[in-house]
Amino acid sequence: MELDFERCYRAVDSRDQRFDGWFFTAVTSTGIYCRPSCPAITPKRENVRFYPSAAAAQRSGFRACKRCRPDAAPGSPEWDVRADLVGRAMRLIGDGVVDREGVPGLASRLGYTERHLNRLLTAELGAGPLALARAQRAQTARILIETTSLGLAEIAFASGFGSVRQFNGTIQEVYAQAPGQLRARGSAGGHDEPGTITVRLAYRSPLHVPSLLGFLETRALPGVEERTGNTYRRGLTLPHGSATVALTPADRFISATLRLGDVRDLAPAVARCRRLFDLDADPDAVDATLGADVALAAAVAQEPGVRVPRSVDGFEMAVRAIVGQQVSVAGARTTLTRLIRAAGTMPPADPRSPSGSSPDLPPSTSRASGSLAAAGLSSLGAFPSAAVVADLPDEAFGMPAARRDTIRRLAAAVADGKIDLEPGADRAETVARLEELPGIGAWTAGYVAMRAIGDPDVFLPTDLAVRRGAAALGLPSAPKALAAHAERWRPWRSYALVRLWRAA
Template identity: 80%
Template sequence: MELDFERCYRAVDSRDQRFDGWFYTAVTSTGIYCRPSCPAITPKRANVTFHPSAAAAQRAGFRACKRCRPDAAPGSPEWDARADLVGRAMRLIGDGVVDRDGVPGLASRLGYTERHLNRLLTAELGAGPLALARAQRAQTARILIETTDLGLADIAFAAGFGSVRQFNETIQEVYAQAPNQLRERRPVARTEVGTINLRLAYRSPLHVPALLDFLETRALPGVEERVGNTYRRGLNLPHGSAMVALTPEKRWVSATLRLRDVRDLAPAVARCRRLFDLDADPDAVDTTLSADVALRASVDTEPGVRVPRAVDGFEMAVRAIVGQQVSVAGARATLTRMLRAAGLSGVASPPTDRRPAALPDLVGFPAAAELAELPDSAFGMPANRRQTIRQLAEVVAAGKIDLEPGADREETVARLVELPGIGPWTAGYVAMRAIGDPDVFLPTDLAARRGAAALGLPTTPKALEKHAERWRPWRSYALIRLWRAS
């Protein structure tokens, strides 16, 4: 991928945090690579090269800066937003697919040959899928070394390395230190097995009330809850269950993860980042939306509104079906009854001053196969809607519809609307929150039309959809603002 030298150098010279994750600065005189906002003295032009990924910088022989931790920078918003093969591949690599299934598994998920995939990723990012996954493994290993008291051999395999030797060589190459030296730099206190504390960086601004209010209103007891400024929920991960507590801070989100299997650290982090939309570029979004006078006041008052996404695509699709033509409160009540029938208690422990520091027992949403086996009495909804959920569960369990971020967005939407009982509104809602499409608009949505009326916008679906064209490619973010105005 071509990077404009002058633009990149200006960002480095001004230490502009907005460009963290977009590219990486390699300094030939020191052999290190940094994020653009690194506080170190700006290197001379003659000593600088720019790389589109940390893996590309590592491949060129540079090691990570110990001061700015470039591997901990927010991910590029480009890979979060793009619907093409490279964007899909990056989301799957971030979710740990290469660590679990290898490059052949990644290529199979995407429907392309390994050779073609390697060629495209190398052209765009300066590194192939194996190198990109290796860079992620190194970051995962560093987090485990610095935040847990796990043995180094256990960390090696938990991070996805095939051997302790490979782990040692990679850490030495990327961080210019042996694993035991990294641990000496930051000795950690003994913690509960499987508990990991870390910080998730994001690009400012982040409108925390909008994000937490949205999730709290739709929170399912026993699965998720909000306590003060912290959001907690259960997760289903590739190697087992987990619980997470996310607390937004000024420059990062503090995350406490309780993992049944520490091999799930990378996918857990990826899903938490996705849930809070932490890789978004709020400046780009807000600049486009504020160009419309009808949204300008909203953007000025509440900058950095994100699109709350999902940790489980099937869960989000079920929520969308249950939410058809009913209120948010009504959908929540129906889903709660369904969860009780699936074996959840349905009620999380209420917060008290004596509450222990440990996370409450929250669980992930039932899997598709599990939900499909529930009796009719568990659903508490019209028969045709119940049948739609059953059909969805069957095709998801059979692998016929992909509802995860690496899915082909157009193909998934097309397959969803083929199912009886799923129309454009439902498919669009799933595309926005489960698959991460930043440019979804739902002109028939009643709350969106009420919000449009409050902002002086057209209220008929056809006229509102036409007006929304000026919000491309960020119509999903505009939709969140309309809902907040309703």
């Protein structure tokens, strides 16, 4: 990736937080790298180097700043927007695929050779997939060191390192401190509730919290997700087990309190929470494009930073989209709740609990789970997997036979790997394969592309609420005319959709 020195230096000189995560600043005289907004540096031009990734800075021998913690900066919004190989690879690396399947697994998912993938990532980001995954492992390890009482050897393997020696060397190299020194600086075991990990998920301001939480609350499935005050909680299914998370917005970060069945799932859990709340978006770029339209200008000025609520489970979102065809939101919730109960993934009600929640589920037996698993899991369950849904009896669905058949066909295709709804999916290919299934048209496929696989430029001109919102804002409400008008909102038409839904 080509970085313009003058533009980057101006951002650093003004400590502009909008550029955090876009690039990283390394200072040759100190040997450290920082985020652009770091208050600790005012570097001379001749001492500055700019890198497109933390991994590239580490690869060049720089260590992370202890004050601004550049590894905790928001992710680059470029990886949300881009649908090419590099964007897909970055989303999969963030989800921990390299730690679980290695570079061969990543390359296989993307359909390219390891050599070609390494060449492209190095050209764009200054580091290959192994180095990018290593940088993420170091961040995961630091969080576990500073916020849990797990033993350092347990943390090494939970973070994805192959050995304690590799773990010690990487932490020393990246943070210029041994793991024991990092622990002394942290507050291990200092949580009010044992068995949880609390992390701060940074984002670029502004973030319109009411629209985000309101959207999720309206569609919340009882027993899987809930909103209490300013906190949204839900159950998760992760690569190594189940988990729950409580997400509470604060100034410039989201507080995420995770209860994991297996601590190896910390990195994918964080990635999925970031995706759910659309935290890596660039709201200034989005609002500048949408606000340039007179019809949207007032709404953008009144509610800056509206995000696209996404998902933590692509299959779940696809089922929601199918069930929601031509029924009300309330009706879809009732049908989905019935399906989840039939699948048996929702914890049984606990009569002792005033909220009807269940007692803790049995802990994971994983060696890496340590004291966190011993604390058990929360009362919220997770959405059933594709394999489970495919085998449910007819009476579990509570919907017309045609729609039931569509969900079964989708579940079978996802379970068999014929349809990819993961973060690194090829967006165009996924939409095409969805539309091949009977009962899935352009609206459903587009909705899945927007919320499940993160396409920022989806538009649904036939959606009734979208047309009502357009009419309320003085825009054409006929689908063809509205679609033509929406061309000026590219590449952020998904964000325009959310605003039209709000206007309705």
